[in-house]
Amino acid sequence: MFEFSLGPVALSAPGPTNGTDEHDSRPADLHEVIGTAGDQFRDAFTRTCLYLALGAADDSGARADGATRTDDTVVIGTEYGNTAALVRLQRHAAEKGKLLSAQYFPNATSSSASAFVNLRIGSTGRNMTVNAGVLTPVLALWQALSALDRERSGTSRLLVGDVYGPEAAADARLDTPGLPCRDGVVHAFLHTGTDLTAEFAFATADARPPDLVRTVRKTGADGATTDGAARVAFAEHNSAFATRAFLDLVHTLEPAEQAVLECHAPDGRHAAVTVTRRRANTDSTNGGHR
Template sequence: MFEFSLRQVALCGQQPGEEPGELAAPPSDLTAVIGTIGDQFRDSFTRLCLYLARTYDDAPQTRTDDTVVIGTEYGNTAALARLQRRAETDGKMLSAKHFPNATSSSASAFVNLGIGATGRNLTLNAGLLTPVIAIWQALLALAVDRSSTSKVLIGDVYSPEALLDARREPYDLRCRSGLTHATFVKGSEFRADFDFTSDHDEAPVLGGQIGSSRSSDRNSAFVTAEFLELIQTLDVGQQAVLTCRGPLARRGALTVTRQSVDTARNGGRGE
């Protein structure tokens, strides 16, 4: 059991009717907010992570102990694929000394450096269970006094390579690109209870669901944003449940109970 307050939630993503792939219309002020330094190593996922972290919460004036948790299935694999293709074309060797930031978790490094966070830095891929695991890690950092603020970024921006990979699995879930950014802080506004008991249903429906309402998206960004927006509308004593199911009977459930109303919530500037 964890207690927390939720400072803000923001979602940037494709609409249901858009073709799968990268965002056709990224934020108009993307370059103004994050600049272009290091763009040769940053893909669309990394840029969107940094944009949301800088835009939808108060920009710190000094270095902080903030924790950054990124939950993603494909992360910045688009940048890695681009570097590999370029290496083949230019006859270079695939070595870290030739390709700075050539790791699947470099997006979190860009975010931590970009917002001056010195707390825990974590990138995780729990497949379809990613929302529950990512929020659990974020709240754990608050509970053990690792940080006073945990910033969570959940989602994917689908490169062509990611789409090819996703379509190999028979989940029957659509691949919309999108990213959710939320800021959790110490407080008692909500209580979170986690359950990782194996799923014993013979044929569980895979993916995320809020209560009995199932998400049709493979990308966890959308169900995460919907759930976090929902809990902010709860009355004191009410609960909401997010359940995520994956193959091999893997299951994670998050139950959030409203304990009080925070009248002093603050957020970022947004667009």
């Protein structure tokens, strides 16, 4: 069981691709927030993560500018992440051969977005990119809370989602062609604290579920789904939207109520996280990680 507090949550959803790895619709203040230095080497996913991380304010109202070093941990949960940068590197390498600029290489890795976010916000904590397919949001949240539980960081930055270039969208639709690929990345602050607890469950099933699906629901102290908060299913590839709905639901919890995020993969694997708001008189010394 993990103990924590949840800070502000924000979602950014770039517009549709224009046929390459770029997006026609961007926030009007994108480059005002993230800057333009080296932008020709970034892909849309990196820009989106930077925009959220640099534009978001924590509970104190302060925004990270890299001037003050912190022990923050950055965890990015994504299935396709910087695929566009990797594809562009391969395309330009074929075109330019030995004339290819060396600057492309550090910007075209599967985890370059998390590295850029760490550098820009001045974070010295853990820095990782998690890809667990359909189970990505649950595993990413596990890693973000592990940093708090082990007292490695006082704050974890969690970013979950995808921005789909043509190659990523084509790959995502190979197994489940009927599911949409909406762009979006969600950002949240997780802090050390005792007002919330999180429990995780992982399992496999013999039977293959009919659809790849993520669900979010709210339950009362007795474990029953509360009135007006029925289970909501998210049948799409990008986990950003289910994660946003789940984190928003956590903010609404009354003492002893629970928010549940469940992820079911086509091969039967599934994972769930249950967040409970503590009662006012709960003894927080019984926490710990199990």
